Amino acid sequence: MKRTLLFTLVLLFALSASILANELLNGSWESGDDMFWWRLGGGIVNLNTWFANPGPAPGEADVYGYGLASSWGTADGSISQDIYVMPGVYTVNLSGWLQAKDGWGFPSWIELQLLIDDVVVAAQQVSASGADTGWVKKQISWTGFVAGKKTAKLVAHVDGREGGPINWPWGIVYADGIVLEEEIVPEPASILALVAGLGGLVIRRRR
Secondary structure, eight states: OHHHHHHHHHHHHHHTOEEOSOOSTTTTOTTSSOTTOEEESSEEEETTTSTTOOOOOTTOOSSEEEEEEEESSEEEEEEEEEEEOOSEEEEEEEEEEEEEEESSSSOEEEEEEEEETTEEEEEEEEEESSSBOOOEEEEEEEEEEESSEEEEEEEEEEEOOOOTTTTOOEEEEEEEEEEEEEEEOOOHHHHHHHHHHHHHHHHHHHO
């Protein structure tokens, strides 16, 4: 009886177990390029030597990140990575470090987006106008049905049209350390079927 109960608890724990590893490949651009990502505008840069030298985000071991900059004009960019899964109900966690810097007046911003089956379901943004935000960690958590695809995406807009009194006509944004994790949400029917089946075993053992 005790062994059966223990076995039941172990299986229930297994059904609700989480996958906590980062599913993104090259999620911090540690390779120094955009391998595994789809990039439109911006680039993979050395954060120690690129514009304004922000340095890597806290806890990041490598020096690379995503960056977009513009002087005396505007620019837009994006970079994304798709993860394909079996249909089911998932809790999806997306996080990353973002930073925005603007010369003066017009804001520059960068946004972390979670897409489920090509639809944006959640987003977190940092925006700066005339100041540096510093590194800000943004986190997204979403639970729902996924037909087949999850996407981690960064969308950026920089505006360096206004030089301001210090003549600093740059709009700059950065990103680093993007992490996508999932937790499989067990179906109630599956749990009930398991409990019912094990309950039957307990009854037969008693007989």
